[in-house]
Amino acid sequence: xxxxxxxxxxxxxxxxxxxxxxxxxxxxxxxxxxxxxxxxxxxxxxxxxxxxxxxxxxxxxxxxxxxxxxxxxxxxxxxxxxxxxxxxxxxxxxxxxxxxxxxxxxxxxxxxxxxxxxxxxxxxxxxxxxxxxxxxxxxxxxxxxxxxxxxxxxxxxxxxxxxxxxxxxxxxxxxxxxxxxxxxxxxxxxxxxxxxxxxxxxxxxxxxxxxxxxxxxxxxxxxxxxxxxxxxxxxxxxxxxxxxxxxxxxxxxxxxx
Numbered sequence: 001x002x003x004x005x006x007x008x009x010x011x012x013x014x015x016x017x018x019x020x021x022x023x024x025x026x027x028x029x030x031x032x033x034x035x036x037x038x039x040x041x042x043x044x045x046x047x048x049x050x051x052x053x054x055x056x057x058x059x060x061x062x063x064x065x066x067x068x069x070x071x072x073x074x075x076x077x078x079x080x081x082x083x084x085x086x087x088x089x090x091x092x093x094x095x096x097x098x099x100x101x102x103x104x105x106x107x108x109x110x111x112x113x114x115x116x117x118x119x120x121x122x123x124x125x126x127x128x129x130x131x132x133x134x135x136x137x138x139x140x141x142x143x144x145x146x147x148x149x150x151x152x153x154x155x156x157x158x159x160x161x162x163x164x165x166x167x168x169x170x171x172x173x174x175x176x177x178x179x180x181x182x183x184x185x186x187x188x189x190x191x192x193x194x195x196x197x198x199x200x201x202x203x204x205x206x207x208x209x210x211x212x213x214x215x216x217x218x219x220x221x222x223x224x225x226x227x228x229x230x231x232x233x234x235x236x237x238x239x240x241x242x243x244x245x246x247x248x249x250x251x252x253x254x255x256x257x
Contacts, residue, residue, distance in 0.1 A: 074107065077103070077107075078104060078107065078109055081100035081103050081104050082100070082104075084096040084097060084099075084100040085097050085101065085115075086115075089115050090117070090118070091119075092118050092120065093120050094119060094120045095119070097119050097121065098119075098121050098123075098124050101114070101116065101121070101124065101126060101129075102124065102126065105125075105128075105129045110130040111126075111129050111131050111134060112130050112131070112132045112134070113132070113133045113134060113135075114131065114135070115134070116134070116135065116136055116139055117137045117138055117139060117155075118139060119139045120139075120140045121140060121141050121144060122140050122141070122142045122143060122144070123144060123145075124141060124144045124145070125144075125145045126144065126145065126146050126149055127145055127148055127149065128147075128148045128149060129149045129150070130149075130150050131146075131150060131151050131154055132150055132153060132154065133152070133153045133154060133155075134151065134154045135154075136154060136155060136156050136159050137156065137159060138157070138159060139156075139159050139160070140159075140160045141160060141161050141164055142160050143162070143163045143165075144161065144164045144165070145164070145165045146164060146165065146166050147165050147166060147167040147169060148167065148168045149169050149170070150170045151169060151171050151174050152170055152171075152172045152173055153172075153173045154171075154175070155174075156171075156174055156175060156176050156179050157176070157177045157179065158179060159179045159180070161180060161181045162180055162181070162182045163182070164181070164185070165184070165185050166185055166186050166189055167185055167186075167187050167188055168187070168188040168189065168190075169186070169189045169190070170189075171189055171190060171194045172190050172191065172192045173192070173193035173194060173215075174191075174194050176195060176196050176199050177195050177196070177198055177199065177216075178197070178198045178199065179196075179200070180200045181199060181200055181201055181204050182200050182201075182202050185204070185205040186204055186206055186209055187206070187207040187227070188207070188208045188209065189206075189209045190209075190210045191209055191211055191214050192210060192214070193213060193214075193215045194215060195216045196214060196216060196217045196220045197216045197217065197218045197219060198218070198219045198220060198254055199217075199221075200220075201221060201222050201225055202221055202222075202223050202224055202225070203224050203225065203226060204225050204226065205227055206227055206228045206229065206232065207227035207229075208227075208229065209229060209232070211229060211235070212235075216240075218239070218240035219250075219253065220236065221241070221250055222236050222237070222241050222242070223242075223243040223244055223245055224245075
């Protein structure tokens, strides 16, 4: 229902004069009455009513156009995010990559094969991300949240994953050699075919991990691991892992090897 309604016809000048007790106010009443006539004339002008309807249609068309263009805007946003990631390849620091990766993952865009080697991604949130064959070697992923992420065949060699949340992550055939997983949470992780050589697993939460088909665990440090499945520590030590509290002693053992 249109809000544009006609105004009532202004009072006669005689009535205005009756309302004025002092003649000094008559000029002001005359100005007021003049503008009332202008408002009255415009309020009954059909053209203004038509403009009001056109304005409402304009808003409707703008909304429709905005919805219609949404896929193109998303594509542009994703293209810019990939530009940030690709431009920063091979460089240290973040370079905007953390925000770009999180934005793409939030929109359920696959990150398969992404190259973020040596990137500073501390605290990154990539839960359920598709990171198969991603290169995250040497990346700083401390306190990162990658629970339920798919990291099959990913390169995490030398990555810093201290305190990271990796619940139910898929690390099958991933390279975790020399990675720092101190105090990380690996509960429920799948690790068949993974390379854990020289990996720091101290104080990791290993509840329910799939470990029996781990490809390599030589010189990985398993001292003080938490909630380890029955038989894991014994198996690890039998296959070359160590249980050493001292960093110096552990480094010495790796140097000797």
